[in-house]
Amino acid sequence: MKAKFTGHDTFPLRYGWLFKAVNHLNSNGNFSSSDEESIRHSIVELGVGKNMVKAIQYWAESSGIIESDRKNNKTFHNVTKNKGHFLFGDNGKDPYLELHGSIWLLHFWLNFNDEHLTAYRYFFNYSNVQYFEKSKLIDDCYEDAKRLVKSEVGNITTIKKDMDCFLNMYSKKVKSTAKKIDEDHFTSPLAELNLLQDNGRSFYVSNLTERPELPxxxxxxxxxxxxxxxxxxxxxxxxxxxxxxxxxxxxxxxxxxxxxxxxxxxxxxxxxxxxxxxxxxxxxxxxxxxxxxxxxxxxxxxxxxxxxxxx
Missing domain, CATH: 1.10.10 (Arc Repressor Mutant, subunit A)
Known part of the structure; x- marks a missing residue:
């Protein structure tokens, strides 16, 4: 297993991104960080800035929706049959993630991976905490990563950024004053699973429970x-x-x-x-x-x- 705590530029996965990634490749687009023309084309086609293009590519690759293939010293991307085409293709089962089961499925695809360690994969596959403070989880991830991976882990600041992205992606924040859900945090479909609750002041809860809502x-x-x-x-x-x-x-x-x-x-x-x-x-x-x-x-x-x- 290798460490992979970067790649999303701190942008959590958002609704519509994976569908956009599949459409982009299906219309002869490509994701490239070295070809300026390809980058400009991606920015126009996806309707986002350069950093968000990288984030869309990251989440599409991490979930297995797309895969990379290197030919003649160039990297090309393809939509995967059993994931990308299955869910987001022209005849995809649920390209707009309107069904709750699709979000559970996406969550599984993101975390069913023992090749690259990320903050979210660390939490769901290796951490045993149900109540935790963010700083302690970051320290635990850093120490355990040095044991779990064969490559360089990087510095703790990198892990902190990845952990922040993970926590923002999976949790709905509660405004401490109004005690209402902050609408800004509905941008990620994974928050809908309610796997992680933000109790404020960097304290979080993630109970082990029965999950009757899981199809x-x-x-x-x-x-x-x-x-x-x-x-x-x-x-x-x-x-x-x-x-x-x-x-x-x-x-x-x-x-x-x-x-x-x-x-x-x-x-x-x-x-x-x-x-x-x-x-x-x-x-x-x-x-x-x-x-x-x-x-x-x-x-x-x-x-x-x-x-x-x-x-």
Whole structure:
């Protein structure tokens, strides 16, 4: 894993940016930091300043909506089939993120990554705090990053900026005087998930809970994606409950599920898949079984969700 605490120029992800990124590439645009003509074209097409162009590229790459490819010493970008085209393409399932499940899915894509460590991936995959002060989380991230990554971590100021961006992106700030939600902080769709609450004075809360608002189809997709990674080199059909709850990149970690919450989601998954996904919890043994018919069919359940949902 490498450190990647820069790239967004402190701009949190905003509504419409990923759709803009996909449209830009689909209309023969490109993201480039070295080709002045390409930069000017991106500024005009996306309708934002140069720094925001970089931020749009960063969030599109970090979520897997686009990917880079280097040819003849030039970097080109493509829209990914299973993410970019699936959600934001011409026939995308929800290009304007009007469905709550799409935001949960985007959250999973952003954090299901063990190649690059960022402030948000650190929090959702490695931090164990539920109540914290920003300065302490920054210090923890800095110290843990030196242990987790193979590359240079950089200085703590860089991590602070990335942490500020993450906190602004995921939390709705409350004005201490009026006790009302500040409208300025509705610009990021990820704040709608309510995974992080800003209590003011740099104190935050992020409870582990049951998440009834998380669509079961998105949970099943995340479970199957995690299972594929966990069993890459084996042919087992089971995964340990505790791994699903606490391992980095697991559904329990990324969705901030409590132990009871994960059990509840597994009950729902068992019912939804007619026991193609099942689990046992007896005599200290807690295991989840995945049948062969669904192992490599992760997008089936997302298609079920978008098929039944009305925007």
């Amino acid at each position: 079961i189809e998105v949970f099943i997709y995340a479970l199957l994606e995690f299972f594929k990674v966990e069993t890459t080199e084996s042919k087992v059909s089971t995964v340990d409950f505790d791994s699903l709850l606490t391992k980095p990149c697991s559904p329990g970690r990324i969705f901030r599920l409590s132990e009871a919450g994960l059990g509840q989601k597994l009950d729902e998954a068992q019912q939804h898949t007619k026991k193609e996904i099942s689990w046992v919890d007896s005599l200290g043994l807690r295991q989840v079984n995945i049948s062969e018919s669904v192992k490599n069919n992760t997008f089936k359940y997302l298609n079920d969700y978008y098929g039944k949902s009305n925007v």
